[in-house]
Amino acid sequence: MKMNMLFNQKAKQIIKDTLGTSKEKIEESFVAQEKRFEIVTDLLSDKSINNHKELYKAYLKAFNEISAKLDSIDKASADKNHSDFRSVKLDETFNMNGAYLHELYFANIGDSNSQINMDTLSFMRINRDFGTFDDWQKDFIACGKSARNCWVITYYNIFTQSLMNCFIDLHSQNVPVGMYPVIVVDMWDHAYYKDYLKDSKSYLVGMMKQLKWNVIEERIKKTDKIGQILRGQNV
Amino acid sequence: MKMNMLFNQKAKQIIKDTLGTSKEKIEESFVAQEKRFEIVTDLLSDKSINNHKELYKAYLKAFNEISAKLDSIDKASADKNHSDFRSVKLDETFNMNGAYLHELYFANIGDSNSQINMDTLSFMRINRDFGTFDDWQKDFIACGKSARNCWVITYYNIFTQSLMNCFIDLHSQNVPVGMYPVIVVDMWDHAYYKDYLKDSKSYLVGMMKQLKWNVIEERIKKTDKIGQILRGQNV
Amino acid sequence: MKMNMLFNQKAKQIIKDTLGTSKEKIEESFVAQEKRFEIVTDLLSDKSINNHKELYKAYLKAFNEISAKLDSIDKASADKNHSDFRSVKLDETFNMNGAYLHELYFANIGDSNSQINMDTLSFMRINRDFGTFDDWQKDFIACGKSARNCWVITYYNIFTQSLMNCFIDLHSQNVPVGMYPVIVVDMWDHAYYKDYLKDSKSYLVGMMKQLKWNVIEERIKKTDKIGQILRGQNV
Amino acid sequence: MKMNMLFNQKAKQIIKDTLGTSKEKIEESFVAQEKRFEIVTDLLSDKSINNHKELYKAYLKAFNEISAKLDSIDKASADKNHSDFRSVKLDETFNMNGAYLHELYFANIGDSNSQINMDTLSFMRINRDFGTFDDWQKDFIACGKSARNCWVITYYNIFTQSLMNCFIDLHSQNVPVGMYPVIVVDMWDHAYYKDYLKDSKSYLVGMMKQLKWNVIEERIKKTDKIGQILRGQNV
Numbered sequence: 001m002k003m004n005m006l007f008n009q010k011a012k013q014i015i016k017d018t019l020g021t022s023k024e025k026i027e028e029s030f031v032a033q034e035k036r037f038e039i040v041t042d043l044l045s046d047k048s049i050n051n052h053k054e055l056y057k058a059y060l061k062a063f064n065e066i067s068a069k070l071d072s073i074d075k076a077s078a079d080k081n082h083s084d085f086r087s088v089k090l091d092e093t094f095n096m097n098g099a100y101l102h103e104l105y106f107a108n109i110g111d112s113n114s115q116i117n118m119d120t121l122s123f124m125r126i127n128r129d130f131g132t133f134d135d136w137q138k139d140f141i142a143c144g145k146s147a148r149n150c151w152v153i154t155y156y157n158i159f160t161q162s163l164m165n166c167f168i169d170l171h172s173q174n175v176p177v178g179m180y181p182v183i184v185v186d187m188w189d190h191a192y193y194k195d196y197l198k199d200s201k202s203y204l205v206g207m208m209k210q211l212k213w214n215v216i217e218e219r220i221k222k223t224d225k226i227g228q229i230l231r232g233q234n235v
Numbered sequence: 236m237k238m239n240m241l242f243n244q245k246a247k248q249i250i251k252d253t254l255g256t257s258k259e260k261i262e263e264s265f266v267a268q269e270k271r272f273e274i275v276t277d278l279l280s281d282k283s284i285n286n287h288k289e290l291y292k293a294y295l296k297a298f299n300e301i302s303a304k305l306d307s308i309d310k311a312s313a314d315k316n317h318s319d320f321r322s323v324k325l326d327e328t329f330n331m332n333g334a335y336l337h338e339l340y341f342a343n344i345g346d347s348n349s350q351i352n353m354d355t356l357s358f359m360r361i362n363r364d365f366g367t368f369d370d371w372q373k374d375f376i377a378c379g380k381s382a383r384n385c386w387v388i389t390y391y392n393i394f395t396q397s398l399m400n401c402f403i404d405l406h407s408q409n410v411p412v413g414m415y416p417v418i419v420v421d422m423w424d425h426a427y428y429k430d431y432l433k434d435s436k437s438y439l440v441g442m443m444k445q446l447k448w449n450v451i452e453e454r455i456k457k458t459d460k461i462g463q464i465l466r467g468q469n470v
Numbered sequence: 471m472k473m474n475m476l477f478n479q480k481a482k483q484i485i486k487d488t489l490g491t492s493k494e495k496i497e498e499s500f501v502a503q504e505k506r507f508e509i510v511t512d513l514l515s516d517k518s519i520n521n522h523k524e525l526y527k528a529y530l531k532a533f534n535e536i537s538a539k540l541d542s543i544d545k546a547s548a549d550k551n552h553s554d555f556r557s558v559k560l561d562e563t564f565n566m567n568g569a570y571l572h573e574l575y576f577a578n579i580g581d582s583n584s585q586i587n588m589d590t591l592s593f594m595r596i597n598r599d600f601g602t603f604d605d606w607q608k609d610f611i612a613c614g615k616s617a618r619n620c621w622v623i624t625y626y627n628i629f630t631q632s633l634m635n636c637f638i639d640l641h642s643q644n645v646p647v648g649m650y651p652v653i654v655v656d657m658w659d660h661a662y663y664k665d666y667l668k669d670s671k672s673y674l675v676g677m678m679k680q681l682k683w684n685v686i687e688e689r690i691k692k693t694d695k696i697g698q699i700l701r702g703q704n705v
Numbered sequence: 706m707k708m709n710m711l712f713n714q715k716a717k718q719i720i721k722d723t724l725g726t727s728k729e730k731i732e733e734s735f736v737a738q739e740k741r742f743e744i745v746t747d748l749l750s751d752k753s754i755n756n757h758k759e760l761y762k763a764y765l766k767a768f769n770e771i772s773a774k775l776d777s778i779d780k781a782s783a784d785k786n787h788s789d790f791r792s793v794k795l796d797e798t799f800n801m802n803g804a805y806l807h808e809l810y811f812a813n814i815g816d817s818n819s820q821i822n823m824d825t826l827s828f829m830r831i832n833r834d835f836g837t838f839d840d841w842q843k844d845f846i847a848c849g850k851s852a853r854n855c856w857v858i859t860y861y862n863i864f865t866q867s868l869m870n871c872f873i874d875l876h877s878q879n880v881p882v883g884m885y886p887v888i889v890v891d892m893w894d895h896a897y898y899k900d901y902l903k904d905s906k907s908y909l910v911g912m913m914k915q916l917k918w919n920v921i922e923e924r925i926k927k928t929d930k931i932g933q934i935l936r937g938q939n940v
Contacts, residue, residue, distance in 0.1 A: 177416060178416065
């Protein structure tokens with residue numbers, strides 16, 4: 001995996017070590033790099049897709065700004081009632097989640113020839129953990145209909161070591177700890193309102209019919225190996 | 236790793252397959268099993284520790300009840316304004332996080348001879364990702380002072396592939412997606428109020444002096460391997 | 471003021487007393503009655519307005535269902551980790567706020583001849599509490615740009631006994647206690663995305679230019695009297 | 706009512722006008738003044754009470770600091786993803802609610818001769834809106850057991866024009882719009898953990914037996930007059 005987004009501090013150090021550039025001079029743009037996505041789908045208007053990409057850029061920009069701020073923020077006066085540190089850390093989680101979830105979403109939608117084969121690991125793991133593929137679909141749709149502006153996700157839970165569905169509200173609320181996301185659909189109003197108004201179900205079902213199962217398969221394969229590591233097995 | 240907590244559905248299936256027991260007859264107690272912890276510390280009163288164990292049991296009990304409910308809940312009427320499905324899924328995340336985070340917390344505190352060696356992976360990774368060990372400490376304390384009833388955590392971020400600190404509010408708010416927790420301290424009022432009242436800093440600094448670094452080392456080793464898998468390297 | 475929305479229990483009692491109808495037989499539709507709004511504005515498409523009215527009805531419907539549920543819910547097993555009572559009460563606040571705020575919003579927008587006179591109480595109170603009318607506008611817009619799917623509100627604060635601005639997230643988060651709303655604009659994505667996509671500022675500024683100041687004036691007059699009562703003065 | 710807490714901007718203006726003092730020179734202490742409370746109860750230890758008063762002061766201090774900050778904050782760059790304005794406004798609500806609710810709480814507890822008379826308005830209104838006094842008690846306790854670190858409140862709802870119970874989480878979550886609080890009990894762990902650990906029900910029931918009904922009666926009387934104003938009646 002080419003790691004296109006690097007954590008601020010680490011990235012700066014690597015660049016500094018490599019180029020001999022002083023930390024102060026490194027442009028923010030080096031830090032969390034924007035990924036390019038070609039989203040080809042008849043389910044969304046071009047205006048809606050372009051608008052969505054702009055939102056993604058905004059999360060990325062905020063995340064970078066926050067990472068830079070945290071390098072020099074006053075930590076001694078951190079306080080739970082009110083402090084810059086608390087505020088900035090809250091927004092770090094919000095924008096970091098916003099940025100990464102959009103990347104995962106853009107990368108796993110828009111396959112008009114979408115098809116899941118029964119001999120894939122994805123199919124087997126979904127069956128193992130949800131009963132049947134149809135059960136997964138019903139549960140995923142139920143989660144999508146329950147999200148208050150946010151995400152519906154099939155994730156690998158590192159504690160239960162199985163796939164589960166969840167919905168997230170506002171990027172950082174109702175988030176399971178130990179989640180590795182494998183199927184991600186954006187359920188914010190901003191994702192579909194231009195084209196569907198309140199009919200979120202049509203949007204969601206449409207998206208599920210165009211999932212890029214080859215992308216999902218690669219993610220699922222990784223979760224299987226992560227599970228082996230967590231159980232102390234050889235990979 | 237011996238997996239003491241199994242996800243409801245999977246566990247039931249395994250038991251069903253093995254014993255030929257019908258799904259309906261499986262006792263809840265089979266599902267998410269309570270772990271036993273010996274917490275030996277001069278930092279907390281026995282009453283406080285026993286009380287805390289009872290809280291952990293309550294989260295586990297609620298998580299089990301919820302898992303059972305979800306087996307037969309009405310998914311067709313899932314709705315974001317109001318539905319049983321939404322409500323129960325919200326509490327699933329809350330109690331699941333509550334249960335697992337308490338396990339991680341109990342397991343990594345209470346070593347009166349606590350010591351981190353400079354040749355451990357923990358020490359090296361903390362230095363790599365926070366600058367110095369002292370920087371990690373300052374950031375961890377700042378996060379602890381910023382949490383509104385909840386958790387301060389050093390976690391491995393699967394996206395940035397580095398260690399970061401965060402605080403969580405009320406178990407499931409302000410949670411980074413893709414988090415593998417490695418150092419966990421409970422900052423709910425319930426953790427320290429009996430013994431410290433509002434002096435949360437004394438409690439937190441005390442806890443940090445008694446961290447079980449051997450436990451943390453095992454967690455960090457796993458995160459290193461997870462990172463290799465995420466980058467497509469051989470483990 | 472004609473009170474079009476009555477609280478469940480009270481409404482049932484009144485109807486029961488008046489008509490001799492048994493409590494059980496009262497139709498839900500009697501309880502929280504839908505208000506009709508004519509929203510005439512060139513700022514929003516008809517599709518967007520109709521969609522918005524449907525959302526309002528859905529909040530009202532959920533609020534009524536919840537009120538009915540609460541009449542017979544199990545209160546003895548109320549629990550903060552997980553209980554029907556907690557879940558339903560959370561959604562009561564969410565949908566009640568959703569219903570009432572939409573009524574206030576619909577009632578105070580869409581005046582194409584909008585004008586605030588300098589001899590109105592509205593103008594005087596805004597000047598007293600914000601410095602100048604322009605300061606209020608800037609603060610209101612800043613709040614509108616800060617809301618994460620929700621509301622920007624000028625409200626009379628019963629504690630400070632003055633007008634303040636706030637934004638609310640998701641209907642029931644970040645809500646000041648003791649708030650009497652006087653100017654209300656919906657900043658959920660659902661309010662403007664069909665027509666404006668992410669350009670929320672154009673929508674907001676447009677709405678502010680079409681505020682129904684005669685409606686707001688009536689609200690402000692009431693807050694002035696409420697203030698007198700709070701200070702123990704004769705009204 | 707003597708108004709001991711004044712809103713920042715207004716207070717400064719009044720003081721400035723009266724004394725000719727420059728805005729910059731006004732001490733923060735003028736702005737939101739601390740109230741003194743004598744809390745006499747056998748239900749809480751002195752340590753716990755003193756600790757609680759310190760928490761109240763901290764909320765007040767943060768609220769004052771925030772009010773001062775807001776006078777000169779950058780509003781033009783207000784943004785929902787990340788901005789100082791959003792962060793500070795969030796904490797304004799949190800600390801303002803924290804300060805006022807503690808004042809209401811301290812003022813209505815600790816009467817060892819607590820008694821509610823059947824000819825009081827409080828008793829009549831509670832009966833009108835909850836059915837019976839006993840129904841109110843059960844509902845209030847159920848709310849108290851459902852709060853996740855926060856408040857249980859009987860409030861006058863300006864929309865339904867009746868008394869309702871609610872619980873609030875973390876000061877500013879799950880807050881009904883249009884709430885005038887009349888009976889307030891603190892259900893944060895910080896209120897009772899020193900003396901009761903997780904036995905919150907004993908604490909709550911104890912508090913309910915020592916409510917200052919004379920204080921509550923004054924509040925209820927005001928809500929009755931507010932209701933008359935809202936209905937356009939003469940007071």
